[in-house]
Amino acid sequence: MTFYVIGIGNKEPNFTVKQQQDILDTHVFSGGKRHYELVKGYLPKNHQWIPIQSPMQEVFTAYEETSGTIVIFASGNPLFYGFSNTLKNKYPDAEIVTTPYFSSIQLLANAMHINSSHLQTISVHGRTWKALDVVLIQQKECIGVLTDTDKNPATIAKRLLEYGYDNYKIFVGEDIEGTEEKFQELSLPEAPMMRFHPLNCVILKKTTHRQIDFGIRDTDFKGLPGRPKMITKMPVRLMTLHYLNILNINTLWDIGFCTGSVSIEAKLKNPDITVVAFEKRPECEAIMIENQKRLGVPGIQVVMGDFLEQDLSTLPKPDTIFIGGHGGKLEQLFLKMTPFLHQGTSIVINAVKQSSILVFKEQCAKIGYTIIQENTITLDTNNPITIVKAVTPSRFPKTLKVYKTLKV
Known part of the structure; x- marks a missing residue:
């Protein structure tokens, strides 16, 4: 042809x-x-x-x-x-x-005299928000956006404001080269109040850089009311992300997300990953959403309800699974998730009780997984947290080190 x-x-x-x-x-x-x-x-x-x-x-x-x-x-x-x-x-x-x-983005940049040397263009036309979410978390200097009817300049500006990215201004080109051609520079609060020609495209230009700590302070998260210690503490969280190999995976399942701290920091470290976060406590859904907006992390898929009752077949298979909570049903949890593991899936748990560690190791052995890393961390007067990682034999590193105990 x-x-x-x-x-x-x-x-x-x-x-x-x-x-x-x-x-x-x-x-x-x-x-x-x-x-x-x-x-x-x-x-x-x-x-x-x-x-x-x-x-x-x-x-x-x-x-x-x-x-x-x-x-x-x-x-x-x-x-x-x-x-x-x-x-x-x-x-x-x-x-x-x-x-x-010429592409419409080129024509818009030329018309508005925008230096396009650092222009990175993405498309949300007929697509999800993921591509836009990634470049926002990365805070790219200049972002071209190919739009559609639903993901238009108004809804794009609204999404940026919703997640705290008010450090951008927006340029809009409408009906470019047509009879109703129009170019304009707008502030983000202006755009959601306006209607635009169906044929349009957008350029977002960063005005200032939004500062996000490498390890998010625990106090920056909204926590469970009356239970301020119910969060994966920052040093533990960062080591957990290391165990999860967060920079080199595509999909993370976070089981028992609570405040969402692991999911949120994982997405900040690697905006390209797909994060599916599970939690059965109803009050945690609003907490997760609030923390995503506080810290500028859109795009986490939240699944509410008992993990054991979820239809996991509709979800992307995980490259790594983090077990932050299991409600004493660790054996049932393994039975539920095992059919969805693939050869490269790793499993990481943060445990306080010795009994949880023992059950985790027993269940890993049953499905042919081997423990390759284990650390116990004590922060101030808090209970020790043991982080354990298991993988299939084909995932063994050539040089294997198992760290035992670390007191901070």
Whole structure:
């Protein structure tokens, strides 16, 4: 199969002589409804038009029933979160020739005289918030955002304010190159109160850097009412994150999140990871949400209710599991989670009671896991906390050190 993908703007295109000839030599064309209105005057008579619309499988079927070359018209740069990438994924052996135009983000940056040397662009168009959440936690200096109907300038600004990222200003481009073209610079509080043209894109520019401690102070978290010690203390938390290998995993399950301290600090250290946090105490849900907003950590998936009653099959399989609480049901917990372990999954527990450590080791042995690290930490007058890590044999490091006791 051969595809010629031509990027066009939001106006009648000015095709090159070669592009005009390629169009006249072709019978089958494709693109969105808006693209057709812009290019139909250039197409030969009796042409076939394959509209790009949902469901996409019908579009691909139409392509596959066509012999010869297909010319596809796409917005902006089809190699930049665009249709050429979709074609490459679907038809890796096809010949795909792309002629790009300016992306909408480029046009917005140029119109607003924004230095785009450090511009990092992400897309929330038809996607989750994850890509935006990652660059916000990283506090990138200049962020381009490709939007959609729901994730528009108003809702983007609202999300930034909700999680404390008021250290950005927002630039909005609407109907760029169209009859209602508009560019404006706004403060974040202004944007949620406004309506925008459906065709828009956004650039976020950092004004100041939001300071977040490497190890979050325990007092920065909202805690359980009347139980201020019910939190994984900062030194213990940081060592736990080390045991969880948090910089080198994709998915963390945090069982018994309580105040959310481990989940939140894990996401701050590695914004790309998926964190699924479980807790059965109803009051902890509001505490987790409040702490996420205080510390600027969106994107944690919270699962409320008894872990033993959850449908875990709908969740991403964990690369590492942290057991912060088990309610005396550690054996049942292992029975529940074992079917969802894969060869590389590690398991870490923080335990106060010796009985919990013994049951943890017994259950690990039953499923073929081996203890590779164990530390006991005592902070001031608090009860000693023992951190234990277990992995499958294939995960053994070449050089293995087991640390016994550390008093701080």
